[in-house]
Amino acid sequence: AQSVAQPEDQVNVAEGNPLTVKCTYSVSGNPYLFWYVQYPNRGLQFLLKYITGDNLVKGSYGFEAEFNKSQTSFHLKKPSALVSDSALYFCAVRDGGNSGGYQKVTFGTGTKLQVIP
């Protein structure tokens, strides 16, 4: 079975400082990894994904994520946080391997990012 863990319910960071939102995963095959952001009373918006290739993935709004196979992690990062980045962030995984059948997307529990002015 596939799973995703976001160990921090909330991350607080000062505006202008770098931010990191953590995500670890577990799959039996190849991991297809995604980050989404949700603003209050809205649906989720896609930020970036890792399928294969370069371990550093760049996405929307200046966000990037680093895939680390040995640590089974896919942490979201941004060099300089903005107040407008304050939102709920979800990591997600889909098993692209040989586990059989068609695998659903599994989401983490979400991390609330608070950027303090």
Next chain:
Amino acid sequence: KAGVTQTPRYLIKTRGQQVTLSCSPISGHRSVSWYQQTPGQGLQFLFEYFSETQRNKGNFPGRFSGRQFSNSRSEMNVSTLELGDSALYLCASSLGQGITGELFFGEGSRLTVL
């Protein structure tokens, strides 16, 4: 290009009633999946449809059902509503058969059960 459209956006029902939620995917998207979002449980997968076939189902009771039409529009139904069904129901679409594509979410239907 229009995004994923969910209707209704808000609804209030009482216990025992049933509800039908609708989702129109992005034009050309053939896969539709549904999620239940609650503060305590996060995003829980309900089911996923591709070309009118359910190709995956989450761990929800049989009161939760769905279907997809030939135009890729999807509906989900919850019968015999319980207080615990109060949640934001999110629909997402994707191009379809491949599993590397990202999901495009609607704004959600917020259901309150009294």
